[in-house]
């Protein structure tokens with residue numbers, strides 16, 4: 001899964017824009033060098049634990065109980081970010097700013113969508129609606 005997140009924390013971390021991420025299975029991911037620092041803002045149920053490089057502070061990955069089998073890798077940290085090929089979904093449009101843009105023809109969700117079969121349905125925004133949070 002390839003995504004773009006507009007939650008307020010991602011806005012703060014990115015300098016005001018959204019945050020591009022790529023979800024991979026936890027079983028196929030490991031840090032090969034160093035031990036990242038972990039941080040969880042705990043500002044809402046299911047808030048992700050974020051991992052940062054202990055040497056330079058860059059945001060590397062995130063894990064959320066909303067998607068327990070996935071590691072969300074920050075695209076800008078990839079050796080070759082071109083493998084990303086653009087987002088397949090947008091998350092947390094409820095926290096977007098007026099100057100943020102939605103990619104055309106990509107499903108947009110008010111929050112982070114829950115996996116199929118979970119106790120709550122994703123709150124999906126029609127692609128023709130919600131160009132900002134106002």
Ligand SMILES: [Zn+2]
Pocket residue numbers: 005006007008009010011019092
């Ligand atoms: Zn976010």
